[in-house]
Amino acid sequence: MKNSILLFTACLLYVAGFAQKAQDTESSKIYVKPKLVVGIVVDQMRYDYLTRFYNKYGDGGFKRMMDEGFNCKNNHFNYIPTYTAPGHASVYTGTTPANHGIIGNNWYDKENKSSVYCAGDENVTPVGTEDAAGKMSPSRMLTTTFADENRLFTQMEGKTIGISIKDRGAILPAGHTANAAYWFHGKDEGVFISSTYYQEELPKWVTKFNSSKTAKSYLKDWNTLYNIKNYTESGSDLNEFEGGFKGKETATFPYDLKKLSKTNGGFDIIKATPYGNSIVADFAIAAIKGEDLGKDDVTDVLTVSFSSTDYVGHNFGVNSKEVEDTYLRLDQDLERLFKILDSYVGKGEYTVFLTADHGAVDVPSYLHSHNVPAGYFGKDEFKDNLNSFMAKKYGASDLVENISNNQIFLNREKVNQLNLNLGSVQQEIANKLMTFKDVYVAYPATEIGNGGYTDGVQRLFKNGYNQKRSGDVLYQYNPAVISYSKTGSTHGSGLNYDTHVPLLFFGKGIKHGSTLQKTEIIDIAPTISGMLGISFPNGATGQPLEFVLDNK
Numbered sequence: 001m002k003n004s005i006l007l008f009t010a011c012l013l014y015v016a017g018f019a020q021k022a023q024d025t026e027s028s029k030i031y032v033k034p035k036l037v038v039g040i041v042v043d044q045m046r047y048d049y050l051t052r053f054y055n056k057y058g059d060g061g062f063k064r065m066m067d068e069g070f071n072c073k074n075n076h077f078n079y080i081p082t083y084t085a086p087g088h089a090s091v092y093t094g095t096t097p098a099n100h101g102i103i104g105n106n107w108y109d110k111e112n113k114s115s116v117y118c119a120g121d122e123n124v125t126p127v128g129t130e131d132a133a134g135k136m137s138p139s140r141m142l143t144t145t146f147a148d149e150n151r152l153f154t155q156m157e158g159k160t161i162g163i164s165i166k167d168r169g170a171i172l173p174a175g176h177t178a179n180a181a182y183w184f185h186g187k188d189e190g191v192f193i194s195s196t197y198y199q200e201e202l203p204k205w206v207t208k209f210n211s212s213k214t215a216k217s218y219l220k221d222w223n224t225l226y227n228i229k230n231y232t233e234s235g236s237d238l239n240e241f242e243g244g245f246k247g248k249e250t251a252t253f254p255y256d257l258k259k260l261s262k263t264n265g266g267f268d269i270i271k272a273t274p275y276g277n278s279i280v281a282d283f284a285i286a287a288i289k290g291e292d293l294g295k296d297d298v299t300d301v302l303t304v305s306f307s308s309t310d311y312v313g314h315n316f317g318v319n320s321k322e323v324e325d326t327y328l329r330l331d332q333d334l335e336r337l338f339k340i341l342d343s344y345v346g347k348g349e350y351t352v353f354l355t356a357d358h359g360a361v362d363v364p365s366y367l368h369s370h371n372v373p374a375g376y377f378g379k380d381e382f383k384d385n386l387n388s389f390m391a392k393k394y395g396a397s398d399l400v401e402n403i404s405n406n407q408i409f410l411n412r413e414k415v416n417q418l419n420l421n422l423g424s425v426q427q428e429i430a431n432k433l434m435t436f437k438d439v440y441v442a443y444p445a446t447e448i449g450n451g452g453y454t455d456g457v458q459r460l461f462k463n464g465y466n467q468k469r470s471g472d473v474l475y476q477y478n479p480a481v482i483s484y485s486k487t488g489s490t491h492g493s494g495l496n497y498d499t500h501v502p503l504l505f506f507g508k509g510i511k512h513g514s515t516l517q518k519t520e521i522i523d524i525a526p527t528i529s530g531m532l533g534i535s536f537p538n539g540a541t542g543q544p545l546e547f548v549l550d551n552k
């Protein structure tokens with residue numbers, strides 16, 4: 001008897017010890033805690049910018065991320081519309097406009113019957129400027145970012161700082177609980193500003209940065225970084241597909257920014273040149289030092305969005321020398337940022353991911369010149385045609401209340417008043433839209449909302465459709481057809497040129513490798529959350545990319 005009790009106890013101890021051991025091994029795999037997570041979004045960066053300019057990149061920027069980290073080569077947005085604000089929100093919340101509610105940069109607010117801005121907030125006041133450009137907050141975003149979850153998990157000890165040229169590029173990624181978000185205010189000021197949503201006044205390191213006249217130092221000549229003759233990955237400098245700056249006849253190098261600033265919004269001209277990215281890198285470096293980011297064992301989050309790539313793309317187009325130069329210079333800014341992270345936070349102590357908020361289409365007039373189907377959508381003609389159709393069909397000229405972001409908003413009161421069935425009015429309009437030569441697809445919102453779509457363009461519409469905020473009919477133009485000026489590139493569709501963007505991870509907790517397996521933009525936040533062992537953002541619908549994580 002005694003013996004069996006002893007044996008039983010010994011067994012228990014053995015099992016307990018084993019369990020303890022197992023737990024130890026498991027717990028070391030449960031999470032990886034970098035001192036700092038740096039999220040980088042490059043505004044309007046197509047995936048092929050990594051490969052197209054690969055041979056001209058240095059070793060310390062994009063190439064370092066590819067050589068040391070993990071390259072998801074087939075990474076896509078999984079919703080329509082592919083704009084800046086939905087893009088940034090989706091990267092950091094791990095879900096789509098259907099859930100986070102950021103359905104555009106601006107959208108028509110059905111309740112107030114007016115257009116609202118994604119980050120506009122009348123309840124806060126500017127900090128660091130008197131200008132209304134400071135009245136911003138993330139309050140229209142409905143769900144949390146991984147940075148929010150990190151703040152909650154760490155009892156608000158882990159900091160979050162968001163930085164960008166664009167307010168929305170700084171505010172949405174950093175989330176609701178951020179210590180601060182900073183964005184660039186041009187005009188005659190050239191400073192980084194914030195709002196009372198975060199703080200009552202700018203910290204010392206920011207006022208010091210602003211008074212250092214860094215912005216002024218970038219009002220200089222913009223010439224190509226290397227000999228323009230070697231820029232063989234882009235079209236000729238002088239062509240008919242580029243916009244350019246007011247006050248300069250041709251869109252050709254060099255650009256005298258000091259002189260051109262007078263006719264192009266003062267310091268705002270910096271935004272539309274690679275120096276906008278440089279000043280964001282300068283400011284991010286100042287933030288790392290000023291906020292002591294990554295200096296203790298509680299994980300901090302720094303979100304950096306490089307917006308100048310978008311301005312340059314819109315102005316000069318995907319195939320321009322200006323875009324090539326902007327990426328070669330951004331590569332150098334990244335190298336500079338990573339070197340500071342190495343020395344200040346420590347090599348292998350931080351984790352970085354880099355992606356984009358959307359891609360961009362080649363200039364349609366350029367594509368057209370090479371016989372690729374492409375074109376421009378006549379919006380005014382479309383509107384007139386639709387209105388006269390509605391008047392004829394329903395005897396009412398005010399049934400369409402608003403057209404924005406390729407969505408048609410109906411006057412719901414009028415629909416009720418006329419005793420019309422909402423679903424059939426939506427269907428009639430969709431049918432009518434399909435008679436336009438350059439409309440590719442058009443769907444009634446009720447069909448998109450109710451359908452269980454798991455692939456194709458309907459799924460993209462469904463993911464982008466927010467039941468409360470989106471319109472009544474959703475449509476998209478033909479491939480490479482845009483509603484835009486005849487020069488420069490734009491974005492917004494669910495086609496590959498807009499959805500296919502880079503996704504690179506590197507640093508602590510990241511394996512070395514690459515995949516051509518399809519990944520989605522909404523997988524990023526769950527991957528970071530999974531690595532950190534924290535709650536996923538509350539609306540996240542993406543899947544952690546286990547194959548990029550090294551939990552050892």
Ligand SMILES: [Zn+2]
Binds near residue numbers: 310314491
């Ligand atoms: Zn854009």
